[in-house]
Amino acid sequence: MQRHETILNILAKEKHVEVLDLCKQLNVSAVTIRKDLKLLEEKGLLFRTHGGASLENPYIKEKAVIEKEKISVEEKNGIAQAAATKIDENDSIMIASGTTVQALSKFIKPKNKLTVITSSLYAVLHLIHDKNIEILQLGGYIRHSSASVIGTYASQILDSISCSKLFLGVDGIDFDYGLSTTSLEEAQLNQKMLASAQKIIVLADSSKFGKKSFAKICNLNAIDEIITDRGISSTIKKKLEENGVKVTVV
Incomplete structure (x- = not known):
């Protein structure tokens, strides 16, 4: 069917599509689009999501940090370099866990003093050689898969x-579900971090959009900016901006 081909072509370009957007583009009802998406999913051509469809399975399984470090390396480094420019002289910042924010620690070169609070062990290893950086390593249990600390000690x-x-850093960004990660304890620590910071900057490569994981961190309206790569679709970028989120593409 021509309409099915059109849906797949749009999806190939955008990676994730919303039912309402397809209704407008194809001039058909939401009921028709949902039937189309169901048929295409049964054929293994897409994954249905809440309110739309994705080329990839939207539900994320946990991966070890060593495995995640090998994924989208160029994109993560570009995002990390852009994030480093957001750091001001004599600043005080917090670095959460995740391979993209860990990459940020490699590009931090303070002109003067900088204070870094972090749960990431890898970030500390990258920063420890710079005498201009004062590091507060959060304590607690070590989460092996992310090489970071979790638990009540860090929260306190x-x-x-x-x-x-x-x-x-996050594992998934979904317009309805919000930002999420694979660990409930890590999500809880991230929530404490959100409450301790004046500005929230999310570092996420474009593969994270339209995805959701087990533990919700926050809604989209809790963050100020997302730095991502050029793989983000124009539709998702526009929708983020409509939700009040600044989007920096590198």
């Missing part, structure tokens, strides 16, 4: 801390 420290920026 954050009760006494305020910083200018949080650089947050």
Whole structure:
């Protein structure tokens, strides 16, 4: 069917599509589009999501940090370099866990003093050689898959801390579900970080959009900016901006 081919062509370009957007483009009802998406999913050509469809399975399974480091390396480094330019002189920042925010630590070169609070062990290893950087390593249990700390000890420290920026990594970004990660304890620590920072900057390569994972971190309206790569579709970028989120594409 021609309409099915059109849907797949749009999906190939956008990676993720919304039912309402397809209704407008194809001039058919939502009921018709949902039937089309169901048939295409049964054929293994797409995955249905809440309110739309995706080329990839929207539900994320946990991967070890060593495995994730090998994925989208060029994109992550570009995002990390752009994020490093957001750091001001004599700043105080927080770095969460995740391979993209860990990459950020490789590009931080402060002209003067910088304070970094982090749950990431890899970030500390990258930053420790710079005497201009004062590091507060959060303590707690080590989550092996992310090489970061989790738990109540880290959360308690954050009760006494305020910083200018949080650089947050996520496993999924979904317009309805929000930002998510594969670990409930990590999501809870991320929530404490959100409350301790004045500005929330999410570092996420374009593969994270339209995805959701087990543990929700926050809604989209809780963040200020997303730095991502050129793989983001124009539709998703526009929708993020309509939701009040600044989008920086590198």
